[in-house]
Amino acid sequence: MADGTLWIGTRTFSSWSLRGWLAVRLAGLAVEEVVIPLDQPETKARIAEVSPSGMVPCLAYRGALVWDSLAIAEFCAELAPGLWPSELRARAHARAIAAEMHAGFRGLRSAMWMNLDARFAHQAAGRQRTPEALADIARVETIWRTTRARFADGGPYLFGERFTLADAFYAPVATRFATWRPELAEDSWSYVRTVLDHPLLRDWYAAAASEPPAWKTAKYMTIPK
Ligand SMILES: N[C@@H](CCC(=O)N[C@@H](CS)C(=O)NCC(=O)O)C(=O)O
Known part of the structure; x- marks a missing residue:
């Protein structure tokens, strides 16, 4: 059973999510991973429901709520000091x-x-x-x-x-x-x-490769002229 939830953005694009996710995985925390696709009409509202800063990654773990990749990294390092x-x-x-x-x-x-x-x-x-x-x-x-x-x-x-x-x-x-x-x-x-x-x-990378095409929006897929 999961001890918490890690909310992340689209794996293909979300660099801060990758940092937070790596920290959580290195620490071996049992969390459910929930992807909130970036750059969609509902993105901001969905993130705001879970993250006080309005940004991902955000981690809920055994009563602690931690947003921001660096805070998540330090939290994970307290639980798993070898990080x-x-x-x-x-x-x-x-x-x-x-x-x-x-x-x-x-x-x-x-x-x-x-x-x-x-x-x-x-x-x-x-x-x-x-x-x-x-x-x-x-x-x-x-x-x-x-x-x-x-x-x-x-x-x-x-x-x-x-x-x-x-x-x-x-x-x-x-x-x-x-x-x-x-x-x-x-x-x-x-x-x-x-x-x-x-x-x-x-x-x-493997999980990112199976993300739906609808998440691959022009904002990230094309270079401005
Ligand atoms: N300083 C934050 C930055 C987090 C951040 O910029 N996250 C982006 C996704 S990579 C975000 O949530 N953007 C909100 C949005 O796209 O609406 C951290 O280190 O976690």
């Missing part, structure tokens, strides 16, 4: 890069939105390489490279052998890079491949 790196300095660094992602990267997010169902044609995708998006991409690459050099100890993820909440916060960026194919250094592509190959990412 952040165990060493103090590594954990501080992991929290800092997750918070940086949560608070910023607007240039990347608005120009190269998450769409698991598209590989945008090179020319059209190129128009979205705005200076702001390119600056954000450079910062992401620096974060990945410096974090892994300091903490990964040869392991495949940001902090080594284990996929942590820091990887969860950057997982939607890995999907964006697969969709938009910006110029990246080989070590960045290697990390993208590693993240997308994680069993939870494979599960999320």
Whole structure:
């Protein structure tokens, strides 16, 4: 029996939902997953019924109501302490890069939105390489490279052998890079491949692939002229 509910947006498009869902799944919480399709006439009303912020993801678990992906991640880490790196300095660094992602990267997010169902044609995708998006991409690459050099100890993820909440916060960026194919250094592509190959990412992609065509709205499926 489920101990709660996790409300998420359309899996194909909802990057914040992916972060919250990864945290919940890494913590092993038994929750019912309810998808509220984004960009539909009833979307805002349906989210408002469950989430005080009017946004997903939102988690109800054993009497606690937690909205916002970062709050969900911290809640899950309290229930399952191994979700952040165990060493103090590594954990501080992991929290800092997750918070940086949560608070910023607007240039990347608005120009190269998450769409698991598209590989945008090179020319059209190129128009979205705005200076702001390119600056954000450079910062992401620096974060990945410096974090892994300091903490990964040869392991495949940001902090080594284990996929942590820091990887969860950057997982939607890995999907964006697969969709938009910006110029990246080989070590960045290697990390993208590693993240997308994680069993939870494979599960999320598989569930996204079975979403109804009516949820794939023009707002997310087409690049503005
Ligand atoms: N800061 C929030 C952002 C959540 C957010 O922007 N969610 C989007 C979906 S990805 C949403 O609920 N949008 C409402 C709508 O589309 O009506 C978080 O970290 O959870």
